[in-house]
Amino acid sequence: CKDVGILAMDMYFPPTCVQQEALEVHDGASKGKYTIGLGQDCMAFCSEVEDVISMSLTVVKSLLEKYHIDPKLIGRLEVGSETVIDKSKSIKTWLMQIFEESGNTDIEGVDSSNACYGGTAALLNCVNWVESRCWDGRYGLVVCTDSVYAEGPARPTGGAAAIAMLIGPNAPISFESKYRASHMAHVYDFYKPDLASEYPVVDGKLSQTCYLMALDSCYRQYCAKYEKLVGEQFSISDADYCVFHSPYNKLVQKSFARLYFNDFMRNCSSVDNDAKEKLQPFANLTSEESYQSRDLEKGSQQLAKHLYDIKVQPSTLLPKQIGNMYTASLYAALASVIYNKHASLSGQRIVMFSYGSGLTSTMFSFKLNEGQHPFSLTNIASVLDVTAKLESRHVTSPEKFIDTLKLMEHRYGAKDFETSKDISLLPPGTFYLTKVDSMYRRFYEKK
Numbered sequence: 071c072k073d074v075g076i077l078a079m080d081m082y083f084p085p086t087c088v089q090q091e092a093l094e095v096h097d098g099a100s101k102g103k104y105t106i107g108l109g110q111d112c113m114a115f116c117s118e119v120e121d122v123i124s125m126s127l128t129v130v131k132s133l134l135e136k137y138h139i140d141p142k143l144i145g146r147l148e149v150g151s152e153t154v155i156d157k158s159k160s161i162k163t164w165l166m167q168i169f170e171e172s173g174n175t176d177i178e179g180v181d182s183s184n185a186c187y188g189g190t191a192a193l194l195n196c197v198n199w200v201e202s203r204c205w206d207g208r209y210g211l212v213v214c215t216d217s218v219y220a221e222g223p224a225r226p227t228g229g230a231a232a233i234a235m236l237i238g239p240n241a242p243i244s245f246e247s248k249y250r251a252s253h254m255a256h257v258y259d260f261y262k263p264d265l266a267s268e269y270p271v272v273d274g275k276l277s278q279t280c281y282l283m284a285l286d287s288c289y290r291q292y293c294a295k296y297e298k299l300v301g302e303q304f305s306i307s308d309a310d311y312c313v314f315h316s317p318y319n320k321l322v323q324k325s326f327a328r329l330y331f332n333d334f335m336r337n338c339s340s341v342d343n344d345a346k347e348k349l350q351p352f353a354n355l356t357s358e359e360s361y362q363s364r365d366l367e368k369g370s371q372q373l374a375k376h377l378y379d380i381k382v383q384p385s386t387l388l389p390k391q392i393g394n395m396y397t398a399s400l401y402a403a404l405a406s407v408i409y410n411k412h413a414s415l416s417g418q419r420i421v422m423f424s425y426g427s428g429l430t431s432t433m434f435s436f437k438l439n440e441g442q443h444p445f446s447l448t449n450i451a452s453v454l455d456v457t458a459k460l461e462s463r464h465v466t467s468p469e470k471f472i473d474t475l476k477l478m479e480h481r482y483g484a485k486d487f488e489t490s491k492d493i494s495l496l497p498p499g500t501f502y503l504t505k506v507d508s509m510y511r512r513f514y515e516k517k
């Protein structure tokens with residue numbers, strides 16, 4: 071079948087958030103460290119009545135309703151998440167409640183997890199299924215969800231959200247499957263070895279370098295595959311938008327500058343003569359030296375800035391406002407482009423870079439067309455309704471945010487408790503946690 075890809079999208083994020091500027095003051099960080107240094111504006115967080123299961127239930131139900139999809143028409147459901155709840159029991163099994171109601175239990179797929187990459191693994195599984203001989207003509211459904219916070223310097227890089235994507239042929243956001251490139255390796259940059267804690271162990275600096283090395287490797291291979299098949303050099307000029315996994319915006323700025331530097335090293339026309347002259351002093355650095363050079367980092371960011379504003383900035387809306395959504399982060403950045411630019415996307419190419427610590431990474435691309443209602447870019451943008459959702463959020467104080475995290479720490483892995491059931495801030499249709507019984511079984515209701 072033709073043009074397999076994303077037919078429909080919906081997104082849910084908690085209605086509670088904390089401003090990074092206020093968090094700077096609260097944490098005693100220097101002014102501008104989180105807002106300019108990391109490039110983040112705001113961070114969403116789950117209150118004690120929400121978690122990855124409730125957010126997934128909410129977003130799946132909402133997508134099916136808003137696009138009028140009969141639950142019987144789903145043949146594969148894949149979830150990407152790194153937020154551990156029942157360990158051996160997948161989040162996917164929770165979502166089956168929605169499908170069991172309509173008598174549909176014939177749905178393949180489970181959860182994929184490897185840090186922020188699980189959503190991409192889930193998406194590729196669904197796309198491969200639709201393109202395979204096993205496909206039975208029904209839709210695939212992908213859910214990416216996380217709610218992750220850390221301690222210490224990584225605290226401002228948390229976030230929470232759930233995204234659902236409907237997968238099938240003749241999609242307005244279709245995969246260019248032939249140019250997919252991955253880079254996978256073994257490193258300890260971010261992981262969760264302590265099962266008694268929800269927090270990760272993070273080597274922040276190593277994770278940044280690993281991310282950029284993985285980006286270089288994927289880009290080189292993506293370009294090589296493109297060039298072999300198309301017979302022309304690939305450069306960032308061939309991408310209308312570049313969408314990155316977004317732990318925090320500064321890393322996205324650095325990533326795009328890194329692609330620009332790659333283009334310079336490959337002597338691409340995307341880099342003008344003035345920039346070539348300015349980058350020349352860095353041409354002989356070893357790749358290890360190039361990751362450590364502050365002058366190269368700053369210089370290439372400045373030189374790539376005019377292209378960043380056009381090709382990357384439209385993808386940064388949701389990640390800057392919500393924070394690192396982990397598996398959902400890349401797809402929230404994609405949703406930002408669709409929301410901001412849907413009217414002019416037909417015929418354009420979006421290059422995507424997915425990174426999960428540990429490490430796993432893939433670069434791939436989409437070709438866009440307007441599509442047909444309800445599976446059209448215009449309708450996806452209107453369902454996403456980003457501005458209204460962001461504006462209706464409730465800004466809480468850092469103290470309240472920290473109190474919530476403390477309560478969650480206390481509740482993590484606990485049994486036999488009831489939540490406050492305070493759902494005053496949740497929009498109608500939102501699922502929420504009511505209690506966990508003595509057998510650790512969880513109970514949810516819908517507002």
Ligand code: ACO
Binds near residue numbers: 225226317427
């Ligand atoms: N005003 C403006 N900028 C400032 C200020 C200030 N007052 N203070 C610091 N900065 C800048 C720094 O110069 C630096 O910018 P640069 O990278 O361009 O040099 C930036 O703010 C961050 O400052 P650092 O001192 O490097 O920050 P810190 O060491 O506290 O932590 C880190 C940053 C490593 C990103 C941390 O938040 C972390 O560990 N996060 C989790 C790991 C992560 O997200 N990794 C990314 C890939 S893996 C994944 O997705 C989980």
